[in-house]
Amino acid sequence: MSASDPDAYLLGNYAKAALTLVRGQGLRVWDTGGREYLDFAGGIAVTGLGHCHPKWVARVQAQTATLTHSSNLYHNTPKLQLAQALVERIGPGRMFFCNSGAEANETLLKLARLHGRARENGVEGRRYKVICAKNAFHGRTFGGMAATPQEKIQGGFRPMLDGFAFGELNNLASFEALIDDQTAAIFVETIQGESGINVASPEFLRGLRALCDRHQLLLMVDEVQCGIGRTGKFLACAHSGIQPDAVGLAKGLGGGFPIGAVWIAEKFASLFHPGSHGNTFGGNPLACTAALAVLEIMDEEKLIAHVNTVGPAFHQKLRALAAEVPRLVTEVRGQGFMVGVQLASDPGPVVAALREAGLLVVAAGGNVIRLLPALTATAADLDAAVAILRCVFTAWPKS
Ligand SMILES: *Cc1c(COP(=O)(O)O)cnc(C)c1O
Numbered sequence: 001m002s003a004s005d006p007d008a009y010l011l012g013n014y015a016k017a018a019l020t021l022v023r024g025q026g027l028r029v030w031d032t033g034g035r036e037y038l039d040f041a042g043g044i045a046v047t048g049l050g051h052c053h054p055k056w057v058a059r060v061q062a063q064t065a066t067l068t069h070s071s072n073l074y075h076n077t078p079k080l081q082l083a084q085a086l087v088e089r090i091g092p093g094r095m096f097f098c099n100s101g102a103e104a105n106e107t108l109l110k111l112a113r114l115h116g117r118a119r120e121n122g123v124e125g126r127r128y129k130v131i132c133a134k135n136a137f138h139g140r141t142f143g144g145m146a147a148t149p150q151e152k153i154q155g156g157f158r159p160m161l162d163g164f165a166f167g168e169l170n171n172l173a174s175f176e177a178l179i180d181d182q183t184a185a186i187f188v189e190t191i192q193g194e195s196g197i198n199v200a201s202p203e204f205l206r207g208l209r210a211l212c213d214r215h216q217l218l219l220m221v222d223e224v225q226c227g228i229g230r231t232g233k234f235l236a237c238a239h240s241g242i243q244p245d246a247v248g249l250a251k252g253l254g255g256g257f258p259i260g261a262v263w264i265a266e267k268f269a270s271l272f273h274p275g276s277h278g279n280t281f282g283g284n285p286l287a288c289t290a291a292l293a294v295l296e297i298m299d300e301e302k303l304i305a306h307v308n309t310v311g312p313a314f315h316q317k318l319r320a321l322a323a324e325v326p327r328l329v330t331e332v333r334g335q336g337f338m339v340g341v342q343l344a345s346d347p348g349p350v351v352a353a354l355r356e357a358g359l360l361v362v363a364a365g366g367n368v369i370r371l372l373p374a375l376t377a378t379a380a381d382l383d384a385a386v387a388i389l390r391c392v393f394t395a396w397p398k399s
Helices: 054-064 077-090 101-119 142-146 172-176 202-215 236-240 285-300 303-324 348-356 379-394
Strands: 021-025 028-031 036-039 093-098 129-133 164-167 183-189 218-222 246-249 260-265 329-335 338-343 362-364 368-371
Touching: 036 379, 054 285, 077 093, 077 260, 077 285, 093 101, 101 129, 101 142, 101 183, 101 218, 101 246, 101 260, 172 202, 183 202, 202 218, 202 236, 285 303, 303 329, 303 338, 303 379, 348 362, 348 368, 348 379
Parallel strands: 129 164, 129 183, 183 218, 218 246
Antiparallel strands: 021 028, 028 036, 093 260, 246 260, 329 338, 338 368, 362 368
């Protein structure tokens, strides 16, 4: 430990960071050495408007000087406005606000328990199981970990919360086979982010919807990473035309200010009653103003349409690049501005080389590099990223 060691006072739960960021503007960030990077990590799908969007900054600054916290003992106007804005975009239902993806998912898991109890005429503990997907990632809390069947997440923290079963993504029969008289809900990411941009197919999602309808199970989707316009629809599950019973949101919602949210369909919203759940910071006027600004700027700048306009050429250029380096890149997949570039080997050294070349990206499971640009990325920004990828990929030692 020394004063020059940036990790000297931090818990060692994260891998050592390669740089310290001091400033961001749009798609660019700068480190302590003044070096500029093209940011396709986006704070892990968080900074959807890019860094320090002037309108977002103005809204957040003004709210900071107006009211930052009210608690849930009292309403505040931004919370009420944000709830309405999200319901208008998702469908008839109710909103709960919290501060993170894991907290949103905890709320969904509690909803599943309440639904199971209601199905058993008020007897709890009889129907409580949730079927999730292998390779899922739902967060680091005890509920989130239990829904995330990976040794690297669960190891050291057992015993896990009881009541989870796991099917194979895009294998409907494997989910159906797990349904029994203790099952309360099915819970999946529409696009798995952490485990490598694995897209749940429209047929699979429609199949889950039908299974849940037939067995009176809740269909809950985790759109913490893929939601808020990133895939070219407000919710990624809209690509398949399904309406889930509940949705978890977080990362992109606040544009860089921490906020989590849960939407619950009107039909199931009354499962929660006063006192059954809560969150001190959830729904605070500052976070809700940041999220409202995100939604309004997305509309004003038609960012979802923009993703659909420039997305296809971006994917096509990445696939063309992949074809140039077949020994390094094995697949390009994803939707809109949520793209996975699968490598034949560990992505760590490639992520480091890209950073050296001025492009920030995120590694994911399954040897994948994630590209998560802000929704404001221009065709020129996307081309600039492809150029850096080409430079690094084509120079990569053939082994
Ligand atoms: C990031 C993520 C979470 C956890 O969110 P936190 O804000 O880190 O708690 C949950 N689900 C998915 C799909 C995520 O990508």
